[in-house]
Amino acid sequence: MIETADVVIIGSGIVGSSVAYHLAQAGCSNVLVLEREAHQGKGSTGKSMGGVRAQFATPVNIQMSKYSIDFFSNFDEVVGHPGDYRAHGYLFCATNEKHLTYLKANKERQNALGVTNVEWVAAEDIVKMVPQLRVDDILGGTFCPTDGFVDPHSVMMGFMLNAREKGVRLWLDTQVTGIDVECGDSSPLSKALTSQRTPNESSRIAGVHTSRGFISTRVVVNAAGAWAAEIAKMAGAELPVEPLRRQLVPTEPFAELPQRFPMVIDMSTGFHFRREGKGILLAWNDPQETPGFKTEFDTSFIEKILTHAASRVPVLAEAEVNPRRAWAGLYEMTPDHHAIIGPAPNVEGLFFVNGFSGHGVMHSPASGRITSELVLQGYSDLVDAKQLGVERFAEGRTLEETAVL
Ligand SMILES: Cc1cc2nc3c(=O)[nH]c(=O)nc-3n(C[C@H](O)[C@H](O)[C@H](O)COP(=O)(O)OP(=O)(O)OC[C@H]3O[C@@H](n4cnc5c(N)ncnc54)[C@H](O)[C@@H]3O)c2cc1C
Numbered sequence: 001m002i003e004t005a006d007v008v009i010i011g012s013g014i015v016g017s018s019v020a021y022h023l024a025q026a027g028c029s030n031v032l033v034l035e036r037e038a039h040q041g042k043g044s045t046g047k048s049m050g051g052v053r054a055q056f057a058t059p060v061n062i063q064m065s066k067y068s069i070d071f072f073s074n075f076d077e078v079v080g081h082p083g084d085y086r087a088h089g090y091l092f093c094a095t096n097e098k099h100l101t102y103l104k105a106n107k108e109r110q111n112a113l114g115v116t117n118v119e120w121v122a123a124e125d126i127v128k129m130v131p132q133l134r135v136d137d138i139l140g141g142t143f144c145p146t147d148g149f150v151d152p153h154s155v156m157m158g159f160m161l162n163a164r165e166k167g168v169r170l171w172l173d174t175q176v177t178g179i180d181v182e183c184g185d186s187s188p189l190s191k192a193l194t195s196q197r198t199p200n201e202s203s204r205i206a207g208v209h210t211s212r213g214f215i216s217t218r219v220v221v222n223a224a225g226a227w228a229a230e231i232a233k234m235a236g237a238e239l240p241v242e243p244l245r246r247q248l249v250p251t252e253p254f255a256e257l258p259q260r261f262p263m264v265i266d267m268s269t270g271f272h273f274r275r276e277g278k279g280i281l282l283a284w285n286d287p288q289e290t291p292g293f294k295t296e297f298d299t300s301f302i303e304k305i306l307t308h309a310a311s312r313v314p315v316l317a318e319a320e321v322n323p324r325r326a327w328a329g330l331y332e333m334t335p336d337h338h339a340i341i342g343p344a345p346n347v348e349g350l351f352f353v354n355g356f357s358g359h360g361v362m363h364s365p366a367s368g369r370i371t372s373e374l375v376l377q378g379y380s381d382l383v384d385a386k387q388l389g390v391e392r393f394a395e396g397r398t399l400e401e402t403a404v405l
Contacts, residue, residue: 002216005032005169007375008208009221010176010231013045014152015353015360016223017159018368020168021079026372029167032217033160034210036175040160043225044360045152047329049248049283051263051274052362053090053147054115057106057403061338061359062113063383064366071365072150080165081158084151088274089262093126093133093141099267103142106403110144118144130261132315143262149274152361159368171212178209179220179235181347205235205349219375221351226293226330228354237344240393241355242291243330247301250326251319253278264312265405271308272405273316280319282309285405297328331358336398339363341370342389351375352390358404 006028009016012035023031037043052072054065075083094100107118121143123135129143164170181203207216222239224231232239257280265272271284284305302321310317334340334355344350353371356363366382373380392398 002214003032004216006030006217007032007219007221008215008217009033009223010208011035011043011223011225012040012160012170012172013043013223013225013360014156014159014364015225015356015367016221017156017163018364019221019223019353019371020163021159022368022372023375024163024166024168026376028372028376029163031163031168032215033168033170034174034176034208035170035172036211038173040172041153041156044329044332045156047246047248047327048152048361049274049281050149050152050361051090051405052085052150053144053263054110055090055092055106055118055142055144055147055403056401057109058338058399058401059109059113060383060387060399061401062110062115064363066113066115067369067382068363068365069146072155073146075155075158079158079162081154081161083155083158086148086150087146088148088260089143089145090147090265091121091126091129091141091143091262092265093138093267095137095139095266095268097139100139102402107142115144117146118142130258130264130313132257132313133264134312134314137268147263149263150361155361155364159364173211175211176208176231176234177211179231180206180209181235182206203236203347205347219349219351221353221371221375223353225354225360226332228332228352232344232350232352235344235347235350237347237350239340239352239354239390240335241340242333243293244291244333245289245294245328246331246358247286247297247328248326249282249302249305249321250276251279251282251316251321254280254319256315256318257313266308266312269308269312270405271305271312273309273313280316283405284308291333293330295328295330297323297326299323302326332360333357335393337401337404338399339367339388340390341367342374342385345389345391357401
């Protein structure tokens with residue numbers, strides 16, 4: 001007997017899990033999630049720093065963050081599983097006038113979109129939050145107290161457990177190897193699911209080939225993270241998503257910084273850090289990194305990041321680092337550093353929810369909701385989803401997020 005599902009989701013990371021949750025919440029639970037690994041979270045989700053923030057530059061990212069942070073603050077009650085949201089804040093530290101102008105414009109935009117709690121802070125306020133910070137060149141900054149962190153693994157598991165309680169199926173150890181598209185009219189089911197958008201009647205989803213056999217479906221959601229372009233190609237679609245290595249360095253237990261302080265961003269270098277348990281988690285976007293599926297940690301990165309760390313927080317020069325505890329994962333980058341969410345223009349029934357460019361954890365609630373609404377009703381009540389569609393690149397409507405860490 002051929003397996004069937006109303007919706008097949010490829011990838012069970014935090015994004016695929018959120019889509020499954022939101023579909024099930026909306027009453028669509030004949031959903032099958034396919035994951036090639038034996039466990040969830042082996043992709044980027046398990047490598048993430050867990051940062052969540054509303055301090056973005058573009059309206060759509062601010063809107064997605066606002067919804068997501070509100071969601072995280074009620075996650076445990078609503079989803080019924082812990083998400084470990086900690087509202088410790090994000091503190092952006094400006095070292096020149098350009099930074100200040102940039103933060104001012106962002107703050108106004110954030111305020112206009114309902115994020116009203118972003119505060120201006122002077123160097124004196126910053127020192128109160130993190131006394132060990134070198135502030136001689138800091139002109140000021142912004143602090144948002146509801147920014148903070150979640151535990152990405154817990155959020156992913158919470159979404160998926162809740163979805164499974166409602167009937168969603170998860171197949172682990174199941175690699176997607178191909179996608180069938182066909183010509184002709186839609187079945188009544190697929191018409192109901194995709195009635196609002198029929199960009200090209202001649203090409204539509206017919207099913208998915210996997211290492212466990214064929215699954216007949218009219219709707220496929222591509223939630224394959226850094227591997228999303230390969231999945232799109234299987235259906236004959238183009239998706240501009242590229243993997244880019246990202247490395248994180250935890251210190252050994254370090255008591256010389258406060259037990260609780262915000263994520264601190266040194267805008268002069270992009271170096272940022274937060275507390276992780278007894279140690280400090282150090283992050284920096286190495287401009288020399290080039291696209292590719294590299295996930296091994298490069299030990300030469302330690303010296304580079306410690307140089308930035310010691311320059312901004314001199315006491316961090318004393319921190320010990322065990323290279324074996326450092327790790328690398330993949331960002332899924334798009335040309336304008338914004339997610340691609342929406343139907344594939346040339347394949348009816350194929351939906352993208354990809355290319356989060358470093359923000360997939362924090363935007364997982366919003367992206368799950370937007371995708372579920374697009375699948376079930378053809379539009380989103382949350383944002384104008386047209387702006388997130390992949391066709392923006394061909395149509396010259398790119399968004400360009402500049403607050404990328
Ligand atoms: C070091 C690092 C730090 C980060 N920090 C943050 C942060 O602070 N805040 C934030 O919001 N984001 C952060 N991110 C980004 C965030 O982790 C990602 O955007 C997010 O996890 C993407 O989730 P996903 O579910 O789309 O992808 P993934 O978690 O990668 O899941 C995709 C899944 O698809 C599966 N898959 C792929 N191909 C197939 C196939 N052919 N068949 C079956 N299954 C398949 C994979 O096995 C994988 O499990 C960070 C990323 C990294 C690497």
